[in-house]
Amino acid sequence: MFHNMIRVSWCVALAMTMALTSCFKDEPLNAEADIERVVVNVAQPEQLFFQITDTARDVLSTDNNIVFTVRGHADLTALAPRLVLTPGATVEPASGSVHDFSNGPVTYVVTSQDGRWQRRYTIAFQRHLVIVNDTIKYDFEHFELEPAGKKYYIWYNQDAAGQLVQEWASGNPGYKIARATAKPDEYPTIPLTEGYEGYGVKLITRDTGPFGKMSKKPIAAGNLFLGEFDMSKATTETLKSTRFGLPFTKRPAKYTGYYKYTAGDTYKDKDGNVVPGKKDVGSIYAVLYRNHDAAGNEVMLFGDDVQTNPNIVAIAKVKDLHETTEWTAFEVPFEYSKEVDEQLLENRGYSLTVVFSASVDGDLFIGAIGSTLCVDKVRVICTHEE
Amino acid sequence: MKRFLAYVLLMVMAGAVAHAARPDSTFLNTGFFFEGRVGYNIGGSAPLGMPATIRKINRFSLTPNVTFGLGAYRPINGRWGAKVGISFENKGMETDANVKNYHMEITKGGETLEGVFTGNVVTRVTQWMFTVPVQVTCDVRKVRLRAGPYFSYLTGYKFDGWAYDGYLRVDDPTGAKVVLGHEDGERGEYDFSDSMRRFHVGLGFGVDWYFMKKFGVWADLNWGLQGIHKSDFHTIEQTLFPIYGAFGITYKIR
Numbered sequence: 217m218f219h220n221m222i223r224v225s226w227c228v229a230l231a232m233t234m235a236l237t238s239c240f241k242d243e244p245l246n247a248e249a250d251i252e253r254v255v256v257n258v259a260q261p262e263q264l265f266f267q268i269t270d271t272a273r274d275v276l277s278t279d280n281n282i283v284f285t286v287r288g289h290a291d292l293t294a295l296a297p298r299l300v301l302t303p304g305a306t307v308e309p310a311s312g313s314v315h316d317f318s319n320g321p322v323t324y325v326v327t328s329q330d331g332r333w334q335r336r337y338t339i340a341f342q343r344h345l346v347i348v349n350d351t352i353k354y355d356f357e358h359f360e361l362e363p364a365g366k367k368y369y370i371w372y373n374q375d376a377a378g379q380l381v382q383e384w385a386s387g388n389p390g391y392k393i394a395r396a397t398a399k400p401d402e403y404p405t406i407p408l409t410e411g412y413e414g415y416g417v418k419l420i421t422r423d424t425g426p427f428g429k430m431s432k433k434p435i436a437a438g439n440l441f442l443g444e445f446d447m448s449k450a451t452t453e454t455l456k457s458t459r460f461g462l463p464f465t466k467r468p469a470k471y472t473g474y475y476k477y478t479a480g481d482t483y484k485d486k487d488g489n490v491v492p493g494k495k496d497v498g499s500i501y502a503v504l505y506r507n508h509d510a511a512g513n514e515v516m517l518f519g520d521d522v523q524t525n526p527n528i529v530a531i532a533k534v535k536d537l538h539e540t541t542e543w544t545a546f547e548v549p550f551e552y553s554k555e556v557d558e559q560l561l562e563n564r565g566y567s568l569t570v571v572f573s574a575s576v577d578g579d580l581f582i583g584a585i586g587s588t589l590c591v592d593k594v595r596v597i598c599t600h601e602e
Numbered sequence: 603m604k605r606f607l608a609y610v611l612l613m614v615m616a617g618a619v620a621h622a623a624r625p626d627s628t629f630l631n632t633g634f635f636f637e638g639r640v641g642y643n644i645g646g647s648a649p650l651g652m653p654a655t656i657r658k659i660n661r662f663s664l665t666p667n668v669t670f671g672l673g674a675y676r677p678i679n680g681r682w683g684a685k686v687g688i689s690f691e692n693k694g695m696e697t698d699a700n701v702k703n704y705h706m707e708i709t710k711g712g713e714t715l716e717g718v719f720t721g722n723v724v725t726r727v728t729q730w731m732f733t734v735p736v737q738v739t740c741d742v743r744k745v746r747l748r749a750g751p752y753f754s755y756l757t758g759y760k761f762d763g764w765a766y767d768g769y770l771r772v773d774d775p776t777g778a779k780v781v782l783g784h785e786d787g788e789r790g791e792y793d794f795s796d797s798m799r800r801f802h803v804g805l806g807f808g809v810d811w812y813f814m815k816k817f818g819v820w821a822d823l824n825w826g827l828q829g830i831h832k833s834d835f836h837t838i839e840q841t842l843f844p845i846y847g848a849f850g851i852t853y854k855i856r
Contacts, residue, residue, distance in 0.1 A: 241654035247703045247718065247775035277771075277779035333775045393772065393780060396714055426711030432787035448769070451790075452783040 245330035246304045251275050251337050253300035254282055264290045266344070266463075266564040267507075269514045275337075278389060278447050281321070282339045285463065285564070292318040292341050304329025317341045344564065345376040347466055347598075354473075354570065354594040356417040359407050361400060367392050368403045371417070371440065383462055386440045390450035390457060394424040394436070404438035404574070408590050412474040412543045416592030419574040421480055421496070421583050434488050435585055437578020441571040455519030455579060461505065461567035466598035467556055468568065471502045471532035472547040473594035477539050480575075480584025496584035499576040500546065501533040502596060506560070507567040517569065519579045529554040529566070543592070570594065634674040639689070639820060641850020643667035646695045647727050647830045649840035658700040660722060665694035669848055671733075681741040685748055686734065693729040693846050698722060703775065706765060707837040708792045715790070718775055721768010721782060729798075729830065729844070730758040735806050746810040752824060754802035761830070762793040797835040802844060803827050810852060822848040 255272040258264050264286050265271055275282055286292070299311040307326045309315070315322045321340035328334070358372040358380050368388035372380040386405035391398065400406070408416035419438025428434050431451055442462050449457040479496040506527045507515050515527045523531060530550040560566065572591050575583025644667065671689025678684055701723055707716040737750030765782055766789035772778045782790050804826040812818035829841035 240652050240657065243657060244654045244703055248771065249776060250779075328775065335776050389778065393715060393778075394713070397712065425713050427708075427713050427715065430710060430787075430791055448779045448781050450780060452781045452788045 245328075246302055247328050247330050247333055248302040249305050249326040249328040249333045249335040250277060250302045251282070251299050251307070251324065251326060251335075252302065254284075254339060255298045255300070256284065256295060257298060258295070263287070267514075268512065269508065270564075276444065276446055276448070280335070280337050282337060284339075284341045285344050286341050288343045288346070290341070290343065292316070292343075295341065297339055299324065299326075301326055302328065344465075347376055349376075350466070350598045352466070352468075352596040352598065354596075355414065356407070356411065356592060357414050359415070362389075365392070366400075367396075367398075368400055369405065369407055383442050384440055385443050385445040385458070386438075387436055387445060387450075387458070389445055389447045390454075391422065391424070391436050393447075393450060394427040394431075394433070395422075404436045405440050406438075408592070411590075412592035414592075416474075416590055417572070419498075419572055419589045419591070421574045421578060421585055421587040423585050429488075433581050434484070435575070435578065435581050435583055437573050437575035437583055437587070438589065439571070439573040439578065440591075442569045458519045458522075458579070460503070460517040460519075460522045460569035460571065461507065462569070463507065463564035464504065464566055464568035465562055465564060467558075467561060468502065468504055468530065468532070468550045468596045469599040470547060470549055470597040471534075471570075471595070472545070472597065473500070474543045474545055474592050475500060475534075475537070476541060476543055476588075476590040477537060478541065478586075478588045479539055480586030480588075483584040484582070486580060486582055495539075496574075496587040497576045498537045498587065498589040499534075499571065499573040500537060500589075500591070501531060502550070502568065502570045503528055503532075504530040504550065504556075504566055504568050506565060508565060517567075522569065522571065529556060543590075568596070570596065634676050636855040637673045637675065637852050638855055639669075639671045639673060639687075639850055639852040641669045641671075641820065641822075641848050643669055643691060643693050643824075643846040643848045645693070645844075645846030646697065647693070647729075647842040647844050650843060653840050655701055655704040655839075656699050657702055659697060660700055661696075661698035663696040665692070665696055665726075665728065667692045667694050667846070669733075669850065673852075675739065675746075683739040683741070683746075685737045685739050685750075689733050689735075691731060691733060691848075693731065693844050694727050696724070696726045698724045701768075705837075705839050706770065706790070706792070708790055709837075710791075710793075715770075715772070717770045717772045717777060717780075719765050719768055719770045719782075719790075721765060723763060723765050725763040726760065727830070728758065728760040729756055731756040731802065733802075733824075737806065737808070744812055746812075748806070748808040748810070748822075750806060752802075752804050752806045754804075756798070756800050756802070759798045759800075760793075760795045761798055762791070762795060764792065765790040794831065794835065794837060797831045797837075799828065799830060799832055802830075804844070812852075812854070816854045818852045818854075820848075820850055820852050824848065 253274050261271050293316045296312050296314045321338035324337045326335045359369050362370050371384035373383045375381050388403045404422045406418050408418040421437045424436050444459040446457045477498045483491045483494040530552040532548045532550040534546045574587045574589040669689050669691030673687035675685045702720045703718045706719045731754040733754040735752040737748040740747045770780045806824045808822035810820045826844035
């Protein structure tokens with residue numbers, strides 16, 4: 217009995233030690249199946265691309281359609297994009313294989329190292345379209361529920377060839393993380409049925425719920441801007457998640473449109489404390505900037521420098537955005553602080569962003585829940601250099 | 603109740619008299635010897651066999667896992683006896699583990715964020731409980747071996763922590779990538795306290811050794827037979843069993 221018991225105790229102690237410390241299993245194989253970066257090596261990149269930096273691009277984790285904009289007369293019949301994948305993942309067709317992209321996008325399927333997960337991507341080379349009209353129209357008529365999850369709305373613009381392109385970005389994907397239970401109309405950025413003409417867009421400052429409180433981001437201001445939203449940075453470097461601007465080849469002179477604005481009832485500071493007597497203010501502006509620095513590196517404007525970056529050449533900003541329940545017209549000039557290099561402008565060396573936000577300090581999580589900005593019939597009117 | 607208290611008082615007085623008269627008699631002639639014990643629990647709430655998704659334990663911290671108890675021993679036949687007790691103890695732990703493709707689901711105020719996480723996860727467990735062991739004993743010279751089941755009732759418990767310095771793929775490994783940082787507000791916090799069990803049942807094995815007439819040392823191994831969470835809790839894929847060793851000193855009251 218004594219010996220048996222000793223043996224039992226010893227076995228138990230051994231099992232416990234093993235459970236707690238010693239038996240780490242082999243590392244599991246990678247389960248991700250991402251294209252992280254695409255590089256296009258060609259003998260003479262300047263014949264294909266406007267900027268040398270256009271030959272490679274990082275792919276956001278939420279992107280499935282990778283688009284390179286190329287010169288109008290570029291030869292697309294034999295291109296061999298090299299793909300940087302999640303370590304261990306494989307891709308079909310192979311990275312570096314030659315394809316004819318002149319008839320549209322090519323589909324790539326990436327399989328994870330553990331073989332259990334797949335992602336489907338398309339890579340397209342789109343010829344740059346010369347903007348013919350001097351007036352660029354943003355009417356918010358084209359939107360849909362984001363196809364993968366059908367949780368929130370995304371917006372498209374019609375390009376010069378009549379194609380729908382996803383140029384607009386909003387903080388909606390980030391809101392989905394905080395409030396998975398939210399219905400599409402409970403998101404910060406939603407379509408407005410009764411626009412000034414047809415549909416408009418409605419931006420509302422929303423409560424981010426318990427997760428928002430936990431991560432010290434108690435509100436999400438409704439926003440919409442030309443650019444991209446980088447979901448991966450939404451929790452750690454929120455101001456870096458808004459990537460403002462898309463290449464623009466005209467010289468904007470005037471920024472016009474229609475808006476309505478109501479401030480939310482209770483204005484709160486960063487820590488969620490009520491600031492009595494303080495009214496929330498909306499924000500409407502547009503920025504033109506040089507998208508490369510002197511050393512040739514790409515420049516992107518983020519939440520922390522979208523109105524202050526030294527590469528900015530012109531800003532058009534609606535200054536007295538007062539409360540109004542009627543559609544109110546705005547018209548502001550682009551105020552230039554630097555000369556525009558026409559040659560560079562033609563070669564996609566400048567980017568334009570157009571920004572709307574329901575709370576001017578919403579990027580710092582300051583504002584009033586319920587503040588609502590409605591926008592429609594926005595125009596960027598450009599001038600010809602004769 | 604009054605009558606009962608009067609009876610107890612009478613018995614204590616009678617016992618004191620008896621004690622004075624015969625030092626080797628059992629407590630109040632009840633046939634039981636009583637002892638007090640204090641000690642410390644070392645162990646964890648851990649899966650049986652480490653899953654491959656847990657790569658490394660970065661840190662394992664001791665928490666105030668004290669145990670205070672009273673025991674009653676009754677000799678039965680020769681070296682054989684029985685022992686019951688009651689103790690108040692904490693079975694806590696704090697770990698910091700490195701994980702890969704680790705399934706996580708964070709629920710807060712009705713909102714859920716689910717996905718697979720690669721990075722570091724801190725887990726903090728506190729489990730204050732009353733425990734009643736019921737054991738068979740066998741004396742071998744000065745050593746008393748014990749074995750038997752135990753039953754615990756938790757009075758205070760917490761299971762929380764945070765995921766940090768890594769990234770979550772929302773829903774599954776092909777979902778959106780969300781980076782979690784180091785600082786408060788950038789990391790993903792969780793709290794599964796509400797899904798914890800109030801009752802534990804397990805098996806205990808122990809040894810007492812009286813190196814002096816009144817004082818002794820003891821060591822136990824208490825192996826929980828059920829996970830520390832309710833059986834309908836699946837957020838953490840592995841069942842975490844409370845497995846704690848304990849050691850301490852004991853004092854013969856009588």
